[in-house]
Amino acid sequence: MTNNSLSTHGQKTRDGNNAKELRRDELLERLRLFGLSSPALIFVLFILVIPVGWLFFVSFIGADGTFSMENYERMIRSKAYGRIFRTTFEVSFLTTVLCILIGYPLAYFMSQLPRRLANICMITVLLPFWTSLLVRTYAWLVLLQKRGLVNDWAISLGLWEEPIKFVHNLNGTLIGMVHIMLPFLILPTYGAMKAIDKDYLKAASNLGASPVRSFWTVFFPLTTPGLFAGSLMVFVLCLGFFVTPAVLGGGKVILVSMKIVSNIELFVNWGAASALGVVLLVITMATLWIASRFLNLQNVVGGGH
Amino acid sequence: MLKWLSQPATETQVSHGSRLWLYILVTIIMVLLVAPTLIVIPMSFSDSQYLEFPPEIWSTRWYQNYFGSDEWMLATRTPFKAAFLTMLVATPIGVIAAYGLHTSRVPFIRLAFVTLIMPMMVPVVLVAIGAFYAFVKLKVLYTLSSLVLAHTIMAVPLVLIVTGAALKSYDMNQENAARSLGAPRWKAFLTITLPQIRFAVVTSALLSFLTSFDEVVIAMFISGGDNPTLTRNMFNALRDQIDPTIASISTIMILITTLMMVLAQLFGRERS
Numbered sequence: 139m140t141n142n143s144l145s146t147h148g149q150k151t152r153d154g155n156n157a158k159e160l161r162r163d164e165l166l167e168r169l170r171l172f173g174l175s176s177p178a179l180i181f182v183l184f185i186l187v188i189p190v191g192w193l194f195f196v197s198f199i200g201a202d203g204t205f206s207m208e209n210y211e212r213m214i215r216s217k218a219y220g221r222i223f224r225t226t227f228e229v230s231f232l233t234t235v236l237c238i239l240i241g242y243p244l245a246y247f248m249s250q251l252p253r254r255l256a257n258i259c260m261i262t263v264l265l266p267f268w269t270s271l272l273v274r275t276y277a278w279l280v281l282l283q284k285r286g287l288v289n290d291w292a293i294s295l296g297l298w299e300e301p302i303k304f305v306h307n308l309n310g311t312l313i314g315m316v317h318i319m320l321p322f323l324i325l326p327t328y329g330a331m332k333a334i335d336k337d338y339l340k341a342a343s344n345l346g347a348s349p350v351r352s353f354w355t356v357f358f359p360l361t362t363p364g365l366f367a368g369s370l371m372v373f374v375l376c377l378g379f380f381v382t383p384a385v386l387g388g389g390k391v392i393l394v395s396m397k398i399v400s401n402i403e404l405f406v407n408w409g410a411a412s413a414l415g416v417v418l419l420v421i422t423m424a425t426l427w428i429a430s431r432f433l434n435l436q437n438v439v440g441g442g443h
Numbered sequence: 444m445l446k447w448l449s450q451p452a453t454e455t456q457v458s459h460g461s462r463l464w465l466y467i468l469v470t471i472i473m474v475l476l477v478a479p480t481l482i483v484i485p486m487s488f489s490d491s492q493y494l495e496f497p498p499e500i501w502s503t504r505w506y507q508n509y510f511g512s513d514e515w516m517l518a519t520r521t522p523f524k525a526a527f528l529t530m531l532v533a534t535p536i537g538v539i540a541a542y543g544l545h546t547s548r549v550p551f552i553r554l555a556f557v558t559l560i561m562p563m564m565v566p567v568v569l570v571a572i573g574a575f576y577a578f579v580k581l582k583v584l585y586t587l588s589s590l591v592l593a594h595t596i597m598a599v600p601l602v603l604i605v606t607g608a609a610l611k612s613y614d615m616n617q618e619n620a621a622r623s624l625g626a627p628r629w630k631a632f633l634t635i636t637l638p639q640i641r642f643a644v645v646t647s648a649l650l651s652f653l654t655s656f657d658e659v660v661i662a663m664f665i666s667g668g669d670n671p672t673l674t675r676n677m678f679n680a681l682r683d684q685i686d687p688t689i690a691s692i693s694t695i696m697i698l699i700t701t702l703m704m705v706l707a708q709l710f711g712r713e714r715s
Contacts, residue, residue: 167547174543175555177536178599185596186562189573240472247469250453262473268700269480270657272677273693277479279685280486280494287482287496320476336454343455352455378566381659385681395568399663402572415569422566 190419197412209413219397219414226393229308229383230376233315234323237372240316241323242365249331260328267321275382278314279305282386306388314386315376322375323368330364331357370429377422394418480697487690494687505691515676515688522656522672525590529655533595534648537602542632544603545610560600570597571661578665585668593661598651605650609643610636645710649703656699 200206213219248259266274281287282304289301304310334357342352380395387393394414401411448460456462482496487505489498509515540559544552562570574593578584583592613636621631637644662672673692680686 168549169547171543171547172549172552172555174547175540175559178540178559178603179555181536181592181596181599182558182561185574185577185592186565186570187558189577190565190569192576193569193573243465244469244472247465250456259473262477264704265701266476266480268653268704270674270693270696270700272657272659272674272681273483273696274480276677276681276689276693277483279681280483280690281479283685285493317476317479339453339455349455349457374564378568380566380568381678385678395566398568398572411572415566415572418566419569422564426564 190415193412193415196408197416199409201409209409210417212410213413213417222392222394222397223417225391226377226395229311229315229391229393230373230379232312233319233376234369234373236312236316237319237323238365238369241320241368242327245324245327245331248328249334263321263324266317267325271318271381274318275314275385278310278317278386282310282313305386307390308387310386310388311383311391314382315379318382319372319375322371323365326364326368326371327361328364330361330367334360366429366432370425374422374425377425378418480693483690484694484697487687487694489687489690492687494685494690505687508688509691509695512688514671515673515692517669518671518673518676521587521590521666521670522662522674525587525594525670525672526652526655528587528591529594529598530648530652532591533598533602533651534644536595537599537647537651538606538644540599541603541606541610542636545607546615556603559603562596563600567597567660571664574661575664584665585670587670589665590655590662590670590672593665594655594658595651597658597661598654601650601654602647605647606640606643609640613640642710646707649707653700653703 197209198205198207200208244259244263248256248263251259283289284301284303286304288304292298293301304313338356338360339352342356343349347355378395379393380399383391383393384396384399387396395418398411398414398418401407401414448463449458451457452459452462459466485498486494486496488501488503489495490500490502490504491498544556544559570593574589575584578589578592581589583589617639618631618636621635622628626634657674658672659674659678662675663678666672666675673696677689677692680689
């Protein structure tokens with residue numbers, strides 16, 4: 139009631155209260171709006187966060203059901219596990235490098251085309267991007283097998299005499315993985331290239347830079363954020379990749395994700411699988427965290443679309 | 444042709460002729476990107492046990508094999524149902540989450556955003572065994588709902604990113620104008636904002652559908668029994684042998700994705 143008094147003092151408190159109330163209302167409104175994300179958050183919490191937390195817990199349970207570090211100790215001691223981690227890194231690294239070597243020229247070429255032509259070329263990137271992973275893996279399996287198209291044609295053309303083994307080894311794994319990862323590199327790189335103001339290049343050539351020089355000193359440095367974002371995306375996706383290496387590697391190329399699956403499916407050893415999973419997760423998150431210090435992660439994940 | 448070769452490629456570039464290597468390289472890359480999947484289509488019409496290109500004898504033998512198999516038919520129905528339901532669940536919760544994160548300016552938005560795109564970052568094998576565990580506890584393993592639940596969290600990040608990007612380029616003042624004229628927030632959103640970001644919402648829905656339809660690793664763990672999925676069965680078949688039936692299934696899947704892409708393009712054109 140005092141708020142209704144006409145004294146100057148009362149006026150002040152009323153305004154003060156109003157401001158406070160408004161602030162509170164606004165905060166409530168913001169929280170309500172934030173609450174709109176709660177259904178999605180609850181889904182992720184129950185199906186991802188809690189179960190992964192549980193995996194973390196299980197990784198510290200030994201074969202006898204008590205707390206132990208044996209799952210991690212085994213990983214450090216066993217040569218086989220060391221080899222699996224090395225293979226995973228090698229395959230991821232090689233795939234990323236190959237994607238850069240193949241994807242960058244294509245993105246560069248597309249970025250210089252007039253819009254309509256660039257859109258047509260873009261289809262060659264998007265068509266595989268939208269096609270099922272399994273279909274593409276299957277296609278390579280069929281093409282690269284011993285009696286497959288590649289060997290048949292190469293032999294009839296006289297390129298080589300005996301069929302070369304392309305699948306069920308590292309070659310096949312890399313070919314398939316590069317094909318699947320390429321769009322993840324090309325899209326953000328292309329985006330970065332399109333955003334470059336062409337006047338920079340004109341300025342460079344006006345100042346006497348040769349095309350090669352202006353490419354390396356002006357164009358290329360401006361594309362590195364996109365290239366880096368794409369490469370990171372490819373590398374991180376490769377670390378946890380399962381389907382393509384499992385099919386095209388034919389059991390010869392064993393990655394961490396495949397070992398996790400076989401630990402559960404074949405040996406029903408949740409402890410060992412969880413420990414591997416925790417290490418894989420930590421490596422993945424550490425890679426992303428280090429990268430997030432150099433670039434905006436939102437651009438990385440948004441880059442692919 | 445010779446004249447074209449000696450012309451500069453752009454105002455600041457060397458001539459087309461000295462960039463010829465780039466054009467050849469790019470052509471090879473583009474062929475290698477598209478050809479492998481396209482070659483599967485004619486191959487699927489081969490009569491041979493070994494897939495040939497071009498087929499010596501054409502037949503629809505492998506299609507008959509697919510459509511005639513109860514097992515494959517069962518495995519086709521489930522992913523369609525799952526993908527459709529995933530789309531129906533993931534799109535609205537993703538869109539309202541995107542709207543919520545876009546409009547509320549609370550300090551923990553970043554954390555919420557990172558949590559919501561987690562399923563994209565976490566290796567899918569971990570999502571799969573995590574979901575497997577959760578569904579054993581919830582006693583919904585091997586049911587359609589378990590597939591829908593797990594695929595929904597895989598689809599939400601895509602919805603969030605696509606719709607979020609659209610909201611960023613959308614002028615919120617339009618909605619504010621409607622609200623200042625007395626429309627409640629939900630009504631302003633539904634009648635003013637939603638129609639303008641509809642392309643992103645439709646794209647999100649299509650991506651949700653495809654994410655679920657295409658997903659293999661999670662399906663490998665949590666689908667089975669009465670609810671096997673096409674991709675799960677395909678994956679198992681691929682590990683064992685190269686069954687030409689897969690070629691016909693692949694062709695059908697290529698058709699489905701192409702159809703989705705065309706749909707997305709049509710909606711995209713409508714916007715501009």
